[in-house]
Structures are given as structure tokens and as C-alpha cells.
Amino acid sequence: MEEVAAVRRAALAAVDDVEPDRLRARIDARLDEASLAPGVLTLVSAGATRDPPVDLADGVADRAAGVQLIYEGLSLTRQLARDDPWDGGDSEAADLDILIADILVSRGFYLLARTDAADAAVSVVRSFGRDQTVQRTTGDEALDGALETDILELAVVAGVTAAGIRPTAPLREYATGLAADGLPPNADLLAEEVADALRARAGAEQPAGDGTEAAADH
Structure with missing residues (x-):
């Protein structure tokens, strides 16, 4: 489970300078309790499609942390929208959580800003905003799971572009399929069959940079 530990370390390091201490704590x-599936899939995708295998010290862990932080920030935003703690709940804690959500998403963007996954990360946030707006208008609860679908697609984009691979349609489709029942357990993503499936769908190595913008833009 080296990948799980690497994602957690990189994510915590990315917010290590947040102040005051109460906010960072x-x-x-939240990160200690989180599912780290988005970050883990990023590392698995990079490792499966790069030869020699990915080195967690060469910046790929930062990509994984970026994906993870974006997910945590958006997930927290969704939770607040769903529970509306300002209506008779703990409004002070909710105000703090809104700030935390903004920090997490912004730090995630920072980590992905100079990568080929940057545009895909923007698409995830735009899709999330549209989905939440439509859900509030129509009450369509099916849109709640769109975030997990989008974030796992972003994870694969961030991972394979680190390996110099342009994300193909089969890769994207495989990633979204992994979120059919929400985020899968970390152990499932670390299974060899997942790496094999990613490798098989990656195709020949090609320069990254084309086609990364549309991840999760549905």
C-alpha cells in the first residue's frame, strides 16, 4: 500500500503551511479520514503506462495529491449544499468548512497547474458547478455521483499524461466505469487487473497534451 501512503503524504504536505493551526488541523x-482512491488511481495510471515504472519521488505523487485535494474540496462543498448546516445547524463550523473546501480545491489546482491535466481539472470543477445547479433546480439526485465519475477520469488523465501518454477514449471510459458504485476501495485499484486494463487501453506511446481538456465535461 505504498501508493496510499504516498498520496496521504503529498496531500498533507500541500496544506502544511495553512494557518491558523486550528484550520490546518x-x-x-479530513484527509486522514478520506478515501484516497482518486490519488491512488492517479499513481496506478502513471505506473501502468510508463516504462521504466513511475518513481513516486519525481512529481507524480504531487499530481496524485492535486487530484485528491480537488476531490476533497468539491466533495465537502457537495456535503454542505446537501446538509445546509446554516439552517439550524452549526453555522460557525460550516463557515470554516467552506473556507477549507476553497483551500483544498485551490491547492489541488496549484499542483496540477503546470501539467497536461490542468485543463481537465478545470473541466471537473465546471461540470461540478453545472451538476449542482441542475440538481437544485430539478431535484435529480442521480447527479450526485457525477463527481466521483469525473474525478476518476481526471485521475487517469493526470496519471497517464505523466507517463507521456495521451488519454484515449477507452482509458476515459474505463475510468468512469470504476466509479459505477462510487469510489472503489484502494485495494481494488491496486489490483494487478486494474493496471493491466489501463495498460491495454493506453495504446502506443504518444505525446501528451491533446485531448486532455475534456475530462469530465459532460
Whole structure:
């Protein structure tokens, strides 16, 4: 489970300078309890499609942390929208959580800003905003799971572009299929069959940079 530890370390390092301590402690606690599937899939995707295998010290862990932080920030935003703690709940804690969500997403963007996954990350956030707007208007709860679908697609884009691979349609489709029942367990993503499936769908190595913008733009 080296990948799980690497994602957690990189994510915590990305928010290590957040102040005051109370705010950072709340962020750390959320990351400690989080599913790290988005970050893990990023590392698995990079490792499956690069030869020699990915080195966690060469910046790929930062990509994984970027994907993870974006997910955590958007997931927290979704939770707040769903629960509406300002209506008779703990409004002070909710105000703090809104700030935390903004920090997590912005730090995630920072980590992906100079990568070939940057445009795909923007698409995830845009899709999330549209989905939440439509859900509030129509009450369509099916849109709740779109975030997990989008974030796993972003994870694969961030991973394979680190390996110099342009994300193909089969790769994207495989990633979204992994989120059919929400985020899968970390152990499932680390299974050899997942790496094999990613490798098989990656195709020949080609320069990254084309086609990464549309991840999760549905």
C-alpha cells in the first residue's frame, strides 16, 4: 500500500503551511479520514503506462495529491449544499468548512497547474458547478455521483499524461466505469487487473497534451 501512503503524504504536505493551526488541523483530520482512491488511481495510471515504472519521488505523487485535494474540496462543498448546516445547524463550523473546501480545491489546482491535466481539472470543477445547479433546480439526485465519475477520469488523465501518454477514449471510459458504485476501495485499484486494463487501453506511446481538456465535461 505504498501508493496510499504516498498520496496521504503529498496531500498533507500541500496544506502544511495553512494557518491558523486550528484550520490546518481540521484539514488534516479530513484527509486522514478520506478515501484516497482518486490519488491512488492517479499513481496506478502513471505506473501502468510508463516504462521504466513511475518513481513516486519525481512529481507524480504531487499530481496524485492535486487530484485528491480537488476531490476533497468539491466533495465537502457537495456535503454542505446537501446538509445546509446554516439552517439550524452549526453555522460557525460550516463557515470554516467552506473556507477549507476553497483551500483544498485551490491547492489541488496549484499542483496540477503546470501539467497536461490542468485543463481537465478545470473541466471537473465546471461540470461540478453545472451538476449542482441542475440538481437544485430539478431535484435529480442521480447527479450526485457525477463527481466521483469525473474525478476518476481526471485521475487517469493526470496519471497517464505523466507517463507521456495521451488519454484515449477507452482509458476515459474505463475510468468512469470504476466509479459505477462510487469510489472503489484502494485495494481494488491496486489490483494487478486494474493496471493491466489501463495498460491495454493506453495504446502506443504518444505525446501528451491533446485531448486532455475534456475530462469530465459532460
